[in-house]
Amino acid sequence: MNPAVTTPAQLDERYGRGPRRRLPMIIAGAVALAVVGVFGWWTYQGSADAVDVTDRGFQLTDAHTVTVSFQISAPTDRPVHCILEAQDEQFGIVGWKLFEYPASTQRARAFTERIPVVGTATTGLVNSCWVS
Structure with missing residues (x-):
């Protein structure tokens, strides 16, 4: 080689x-x-697992209640929890409530819920929603 x-x-x-x-x-x-x-x-x-929320509005029903309308887009066949709250002029929380929505075959759903308040509310909104 x-x-x-x-x-x-x-x-x-x-x-x-x-x-x-x-x-x-x-x-x-x-x-x-x-x-x-x-x-x-x-x-x-x-x-x-993301949940999209669209606020539709609120109504000051009376001195003790705020009504919040909203729509959620969430995965089907999974329950969803949402926290709604009412705030005063200084953005302090004067009422809140946790709502549980059962699983559904629909991706988008609309709701109107009542929140009890302990002070003078000027707004109502959805704080957060999540899949459980």
């Missing part, structure tokens, strides 16, 4: 392309792919 001729095996050894050097890269790539997959799944689950 001519010493000037270089074989593919010698080139692989010289430039680090041997099978031993690929294994750590393959393992690192698999771990990175698994991490990306887990974070992707968590992101999907977070958006799949």
Whole structure:
């Protein structure tokens, strides 16, 4: 064999392309792919369970009650909880109530709820809603 001729095996050894050097890269790539997959799944689950709320208005029914109208868009077949509140002129909470809505086959639903108040309310709104 001519010493000037270089074989593919010698080139692989010289430039680090041997099978031993690929294994750590393959393992690192698999771990990175698994991490990306887990974070992707968590992101999907977070958006799949999102509840969108649209306030439709409020009415000061009397000195002790505020009525709030709103619409929710939530995942089907999952119960939803919402906290509604009434506020005074300084945005202090003068009344609130937790409502539970059973699972439904409809994605968008509208509700009108009454909130008892302990002071003079100037507004009523949906504080938050979540899938339970």
